[in-house]
Amino acid sequence: MKIIDLSSTYQTGQIAGNPERHPRVELKQMGKIEEAGFNTSSFLLGSHTGTHMDAPRHFFADGAPIDKMDLHLCCGPVALVDFRHFKPEACVLWEHVKGLHVQERMLFVFGWEQYRSIPQYQKSWPYFSLEAAEYLADQGMKLMVVDTPSPDCAAKDYPEDFQVHKSLFPRGVTFVELVVNTNSINFSSEYRLTALPLKLQGLDGSPCRVILTAEEIG
Numbered sequence: 758m759k760i761i762d763l764s765s766t767y768q769t770g771q772i773a774g775n776p777e778r779h780p781r782v783e784l785k786q787m788g789k790i791e792e793a794g795f796n797t798s799s800f801l802l803g804s805h806t807g808t809h810m811d812a813p814r815h816f817f818a819d820g821a822p823i824d825k826m827d828l829h830l831c832c833g834p835v836a837l838v839d840f841r842h843f844k845p846e847a848c849v850l851w852e853h854v855k856g857l858h859v860q861e862r863m864l865f866v867f868g869w870e871q872y873r874s875i876p877q878y879q880k881s882w883p884y885f886s887l888e889a890a891e892y893l894a895d896q897g898m899k900l901m902v903v904d905t906p907s908p909d910c911a912a913k914d915y916p917e918d919f920q921v922h923k924s925l926f927p928r929g930v931t932f933v934e935l936v937v938n939t940n941s942i943n944f945s946s947e948y949r950l951t952a953l954p955l956k957l958q959g960l961d962g963s964p965c966r967v968i969l970t971a972e973e974i975g
């Protein structure tokens with residue numbers, strides 16, 4: 758079986774979004790082999806740090822928390838969508854998605870990882886119009902996976918209203934954001950997606966291990 762790991766590595770000092778709402782990642786050794794006979798560590802992560810899953814609780818006080826996510830949704834066939842031609846700040850419109858074969862799980866690849874070093878990385882990713890996102894949900898998409906920080910727009914001068922999150926959560930859609938390593942994907946292959954969040958009681962999201970698997974041919 759071929760496995761492609763789409764998960765980011767969590768490392769000490771890593772920044773994730775607004776520092777008022779997310780801590781810097783801190784991985785710290787606690788027990789040491791020399792003293793205790795074994796190594797143990799602590800880790801400090803934000804609930805939306807690196808590759809992660811959003812739970813409805815992220816935007817709705819009474820929404821389902823991450824420990825109650827339906828694991829059927831997290832594992833299964835996935836439709837791959839090659840959106841690498843979208844430039845920073847581009848908007849995905851209804852006409853861009855209307856011809857797609859919509860499945861329960863959809864992975865949208867913008868190739869955003871390549872912009873990681875530019876200053877606008879945290880703001881100017883391509884995003885979905887409300888019309889396009891609602892169309893995908895109406896067609897049966899339940900898990901929306903993106904390699905950007907969000908399917909919503911956060912560009913300068915754009916109101917941060919998170920309209921896609923707010924409209925799609927009540928329609929039963931969940932989001933996985935900031936997947937990486939999309940260069941390893943062969944868009945003509947068929948994959949199964951596994952995206953498993955930690956079972957953190959009552960939380961709005963969780964770091965997530967995300968992989969694609971495919972039967973090895975030849």
Ligand SMILES: [Zn+2]
Binds near residue numbers: 805809810811934
């Ligand atoms: Zn998130």
